[in-house]
Amino acid sequence: MAVDTKTLLQLRKITGAGINDCHEALEQSNNDIEKAIEFLRKKGTLKAAKKADRETKEGVIEIEISKDNKSGSIIAIHCESDFVAKNNDFIQFVKNLAHHALSGNVQEEFNGKKEGLILKIGENITLGASETLKGEYVEGYIHANKKVGVLVSFNEKIENELAHNVAIHIAAFNPSYTDKKNVPKEVIGKELEIYREQLKNEKKPEAIIEKIAQGKLQKFFEENCLLLQPFVKDDKKTVREYLDGHSAGRKIEILSFIRYKI
Numbered sequence: 001m002a003v004d005t006k007t008l009l010q011l012r013k014i015t016g017a018g019i020n021d022c023h024e025a026l027e028q029s030n031n032d033i034e035k036a037i038e039f040l041r042k043k044g045t046l047k048a049a050k051k052a053d054r055e056t057k058e059g060v061i062e063i064e065i066s067k068d069n070k071s072g073s074i075i076a077i078h079c080e081s082d083f084v085a086k087n088n089d090f091i092q093f094v095k096n097l098a099h100h101a102l103s104g105n106v107q108e109e110f111n112g113k114k115e116g117l118i119l120k121i122g123e124n125i126t127l128g129a130s131e132t133l134k135g136e137y138v139e140g141y142i143h144a145n146k147k148v149g150v151l152v153s154f155n156e157k158i159e160n161e162l163a164h165n166v167a168i169h170i171a172a173f174n175p176s177y178t179d180k181k182n183v184p185k186e187v188i189g190k191e192l193e194i195y196r197e198q199l200k201n202e203k204k205p206e207a208i209i210e211k212i213a214q215g216k217l218q219k220f221f222e223e224n225c226l227l228l229q230p231f232v233k234d235d236k237k238t239v240r241e242y243l244d245g246h247s248a249g250r251k252i253e254i255l256s257f258i259r260y261k262i
Contacts, residue, residue, distance in 0.1 A: 042197035061149035073101035076128035139163035175226035
């Protein structure tokens with residue numbers, strides 16, 4: 001079938017693969033971007049699938065943690081320009097919404113207050129996302145430019161510095177899962193399928209393909225699972241080892257985390 005030019009350019013932007021490889025991938029996948037990426041990975045043209053960053057508007061992220069550290073809110077509000085993203089009225093508006101999110105309806109609050117702010121700053125604003133997180137201890141982190149924000153919850157009350165350092169790590173390393181037990185079976189199956197196909201295309205002996213594929217899967221876990229990643233402040237230990245080293249015999253568990261980026 002004919003390859004759609006717009007889709008071809010989009011695939012090149014996502015993958016960085018050559019024009020001929022992208023053309024072949026789209027022919028084989030009937031112009032389906034996701035299937036084309038998978039085709040390129042299996043062929044070995046692409047070592048790791050990269051999804052295109054969604055077109056992001058300007059804006060800021062804000063968090064609010066309850067006084068008892070048992071709940072937290074995170075919110076992203078978009079605007080049209082970086083100039084407005086640094087505007088004090090806009091920043092305060094987002095902070096107020098994050099505070100309201102701990103106990104109220106954010107969408108309702110946003111809808112009720114946005115018109116006044118729009119008239120004041122002269123730009124349109126939208127509610128990008130908002131979530132709350134609960135646990136025995138919740139901590140957060142906001143990057144200095146307010147473009148990256150994190151909430152993370154734990155199974156028990158822990159030292160604030162310990163929790164804060166984990167939040168900083170999440171902001172920096174952007175894990176997809178907490179631990180390998182949280183990786184869906186279909187994701188594991190798809191990764192193994194791709195690794196095996198790559199190895200076959202590389203003419204690796206059948207006898208060692210499975211062993212190498214399992215090794216690649218372990219590497220996938222180490223790169224994408226929070227507890228298995230090298231800790232941001234000491235890459236000689238994993239996040240799990242960092243927590244265990246400060247647990248005084250307790251079993252500190254990360255219940256969940258949220259990471260926003262603008």
